[in-house]
Amino acid sequence: MGFAQVGAESGWRTANTISIQEEAEAQGIELKFTDAQGKQENQISAIRSYIQQKVDVIAFSPVVETGWDAVLQEAKAAGIPVILTDRAVDSEDTSLYETFLGSDFVLEGERAGEWLVENAGEADTNGDGTINVIQLEGTTGAAPAIDRAEGFATAIAADPSIEVTASQTGDFTRDGGKQVMEAFLQADDTIDVVYAHNDDMGLGAIEAIEAAGLEPGKDIKIITVDAVKDGMQALADGKINFIVECNPLLGPQLMELAKAVVAGEEVEPRIVTEETTFTQEQAKEALPDRQY
Numbered sequence: 001m002g003f004a005q006v007g008a009e010s011g012w013r014t015a016n017t018i019s020i021q022e023e024a025e026a027q028g029i030e031l032k033f034t035d036a037q038g039k040q041e042n043q044i045s046a047i048r049s050y051i052q053q054k055v056d057v058i059a060f061s062p063v064v065e066t067g068w069d070a071v072l073q074e075a076k077a078a079g080i081p082v083i084l085t086d087r088a089v090d091s092e093d094t095s096l097y098e099t100f101l102g103s104d105f106v107l108e109g110e111r112a113g114e115w116l117v118e119n120a121g122e123a124d125t126n127g128d129g130t131i132n133v134i135q136l137e138g139t140t141g142a143a144p145a146i147d148r149a150e151g152f153a154t155a156i157a158a159d160p161s162i163e164v165t166a167s168q169t170g171d172f173t174r175d176g177g178k179q180v181m182e183a184f185l186q187a188d189d190t191i192d193v194v195y196a197h198n199d200d201m202g203l204g205a206i207e208a209i210e211a212a213g214l215e216p217g218k219d220i221k222i223i224t225v226d227a228v229k230d231g232m233q234a235l236a237d238g239k240i241n242f243i244v245e246c247n248p249l250l251g252p253q254l255m256e257l258a259k260a261v262v263a264g265e266e267v268e269p270r271i272v273t274e275e276t277t278f279t280q281e282q283a284k285e286a287l288p289d290r291q292y
């Protein structure tokens with residue numbers, strides 16, 4: 001298997017990489033692994049090199065949604081099956097890949113927004129009747145950034161007092177979240193809620209909020225996605241208010257799918273990962289057994 005990974009931008013990504021590497025070894029699959037450092041052109045050249053090396057199967061997690069048709073056509077022409085994992089491509093020709101294994105990111109965004117609608121009263125931290133939300137977006141053009149924004153917007157439309165007043169990318173990194181949040185805090189003193197597309201950006205925002213002399217989780221409510229250990233710890237500590245889970249442990253299912261595809265078996269075109277959500281109380285219970 002040739003696997004073209006996005007990079008090492010977050011705790012989620014690290015857990016995902018470990019899951020893939022460990023499971024390949026456990027199942028006796030020879031894994032050629034590359035880290036694209038967040039760049040689509042690096043992923044494309046990794047995929048081209050896997051085609052040249054005539055691997056049996058290519059799997060990858062596309063950095064962004066668009067711009068994959070040419071390289072996927074090359075793989076198809078070479079007779080090498082492709083499996084998409086974690087993130088999707090927007091190619092109209094679905095014969096370019098065998099299956100897509102990963103989360104429903106729109107649903108994740110909806111779950112984040114629904115929690116806010118249900119907890120709108122307590123989220124209005126300055127009591128002015130409107131709930132001003134700052135959105136920290138994932139990587140521009142990435143499926144989870146696009147879909148988590150869309151799902152959230154759909155859910156909060158149920159309550160006209162909730163409004164996303166500013167939205168900017170923090171590139172799914174802790175540093176990115178911190179920097180964007182610092183700028184937002186300087187420009188606006190009416191922020192009630194931060195909705196971060198992943199835990200790492202939320203954790204960066206916490207640093208910025210504390211540096212500004214405010215209390216994260218109280219003065220400003222924080223909602224994130226992923227539920228990696230550091231995020232869950234911050235949730236249990238009361239600094240994050242709600243986390244929507246996104247499961248990175250895709251290795252076992254990916255390797256099973258790869259074997260089936262290489263054996264010429266039909267596989268389901270879309271396999272959705274099962275996920276849950278966590279409140280502060282639930283995080284305290286779940287933390288001791290959390291694997292990642």
Ligand code: GYE
Nearest residue numbers: 009010012086144172198
């Ligand atoms: O939520 C984020 C990571 O594609 C689901 O990418 C993944 C996202 C995940 O960097 O932390």
